[in-house]
Amino acid sequence: MRVAIIGQGYVGLTIAVGAAGTGHEVIGFDVNDQLVSALNAGTSHIEGITDSALSPLIGSGAYKASTDASVIDGCDVIVIAVPTPLDEARNPDLSFVSAAADLIAKNVKSTKLIINESTSYPGTLRHEIAAHITLSGVAHFYASSPERVDPGNAEWNVKNTPRLIGGLSPEAVSKAKEFYATFCDTIIEVSSPEVAEAAKIFENTFRQVNIALVNEFAQIADALGISGREVLNAAATKPYGFMEFNPGPGVGGHCIPVDPSYLAHVANEVGVPATFIKRANEVNLAMPAYVVKRVVAGSGGTIKGKKVVVVGVSYKSNVADTRETPAAGVIDLLRTQGAIVTWHDDLVGSWRGETSAPIQGADMAVLVTKHDGLDLAALKGCGYVFDCTGTIAGADGI
Numbered sequence: 001m002r003v004a005i006i007g008q009g010y011v012g013l014t015i016a017v018g019a020a021g022t023g024h025e026v027i028g029f030d031v032n033d034q035l036v037s038a039l040n041a042g043t044s045h046i047e048g049i050t051d052s053a054l055s056p057l058i059g060s061g062a063y064k065a066s067t068d069a070s071v072i073d074g075c076d077v078i079v080i081a082v083p084t085p086l087d088e089a090r091n092p093d094l095s096f097v098s099a100a101a102d103l104i105a106k107n108v109k110s111t112k113l114i115i116n117e118s119t120s121y122p123g124t125l126r127h128e129i130a131a132h133i134t135l136s137g138v139a140h141f142y143a144s145s146p147e148r149v150d151p152g153n154a155e156w157n158v159k160n161t162p163r164l165i166g167g168l169s170p171e172a173v174s175k176a177k178e179f180y181a182t183f184c185d186t187i188i189e190v191s192s193p194e195v196a197e198a199a200k201i202f203e204n205t206f207r208q209v210n211i212a213l214v215n216e217f218a219q220i221a222d223a224l225g226i227s228g229r230e231v232l233n234a235a236a237t238k239p240y241g242f243m244e245f246n247p248g249p250g251v252g253g254h255c256i257p258v259d260p261s262y263l264a265h266v267a268n269e270v271g272v273p274a275t276f277i278k279r280a281n282e283v284n285l286a287m288p289a290y291v292v293k294r295v296v297a298g299s300g301g302t303i304k305g306k307k308v309v310v311v312g313v314s315y316k317s318n319v320a321d322t323r324e325t326p327a328a329g330v331i332d333l334l335r336t337q338g339a340i341v342t343w344h345d346d347l348v349g350s351w352r353g354e355t356s357a358p359i360q361g362a363d364m365a366v367l368v369t370k371h372d373g374l375d376l377a378a379l380k381g382c383g384y385v386f387d388c389t390g391t392i393a394g395a396d397g398i
C-alpha cells in the first residue's frame, strides 16, 4: 500500500519504519523542514529507530520524508500522528489534530482510509477529524488506532504490542485491520472508535494514578522512618492482586502527565467529576518540591551557595525526551533555594538554553533519571547524593 504518515515524531516515524519495512511505500509528512531533511539524509531523531534501520528504507525508496502536502493524495492510507498536548490552562490542545484534518481536507480528492493514532479523548475521530474532513465533499473510511509505543522499551514494540482498532464503519475497520496486519502481530477490534480512544487514555490514567499513589506512599513511609521502596518490594512478593509501581520525582513525557487531563476534560463535559485524575496530578506535580525539600533536609538545612548537579534530565531512562520532565521543576526549585545548579545528561546534550555539564566538581548530586552507562564513580564522588531512582545503594532518596 502507499501510506502517508502525518507527523514524523516518536510515533509517526516508528510506524513509518514499521510499515516501510514490510513492503509498503511510505511518505513521512511533517511540517518541520529540518527534520524532513535530516530524515531524508538517513538521520533518525528518536532512540527507537537507528540510522542503520532508516537508511536502507530510503535507499530502496520504501520511505521518503516530505513537507509537500500534495503527495498525500497519491496514498491509499493516511495515518495521523501529531502532538496532542495541553494548553496553558492544562486543557486539551487539539490544534495539531485540526491542522492535520485541514491538510487532508484541502489536499485529498479521492476516497482513502484515514486512521488517527494521536492520543485524544473519545469522540475525536468522529467529531474533530471526520466531521471536518467530510466538509470537503469527499467520503473516506475512518478508523482510530491509538498508538501504545513505549520509547526505549526493548521488549515491547510496534510489532508485538497488541493494537486496538475501532472504526466509523465495518469497511473502515476491515481496511485498517488489513493494513496493520502487515506489521503488527495482534489486532483487537473494538466496537467503536470511542472505545479505542477511551482505552488509550484510561491506560495512561491507570499509570498516572498508581504512580501518584506510590509517590504519596513514599512520603508517608519516609515520615514513618521506614523505606518506602522496601515496603513496595515486600508488597510485590504477593503473587496476585498487586501490581508494582515505583516512586520517583514526578511524571514526564507526552503521555502520563497529559493524557489523563483529556479524560478529565470529557468527564467534566458530561458532568462526572474526575477526582482521581485531579488528585493524582496534584501529587505528581508536587514531587519536585518534595525532592528539593528532602535534599535541603539531607544537606543540613540549607543548600545556599552549594554546587548541585542534577543528573539525568530527560523524563525516563535512555531517552532524550525532556517534555514535561520533572527535572525542570527540581532544577528551578534548587535555584530558588540559592544553590548553584548545573545538570548532566549526555543524551539530552542541550536544553533550555543550557548544555550538559560534568558531574565532577559538584558538592552534591540529585539523580533524577539514570541512563545506561552513567559514571557511577563520578556520582559517588559528590559529597551527598539524593537518588530519585532507587538504584544507588546507601544513598539518601525516594
Ligand SMILES: NC(=O)c1ccc[n+]([C@@H]2O[C@H](COP(=O)([O-])OP(=O)(O)OC[C@H]3O[C@@H](n4cnc5c(N)ncnc54)[C@H](O)[C@@H]3O)[C@@H](O)[C@H]2O)c1
Pocket (backbone or CB within 6 Å): 006, 007, 008, 009, 010, 011, 012, 029, 030, 031, 032, 035, 081, 082, 083, 084, 096, 099, 100, 103, 117, 118, 119, 120, 146, 147, 148, 149, 150, 151, 254, 255
Ligand atoms: N511519544 C510517545 O511515547 C507516545 C506514545 C503513544 C502515543 N503517543 C501520542 O502520539 C501522538 C504524537 O506524539 P509524538 O510523541 O510522536 O509527538 P512528536 O512531537 O514526537 O512528533 C509529532 C510530529 O508532528 C509534527 N507535526 C505537528 N503538526 C503537524 C502537521 N499539521 N502536519 C504534519 N506534521 C505535524 C511535528 O513537527 C512533529 O515532528 C500524540 O498524540 C501522543 O500523545 C505518543
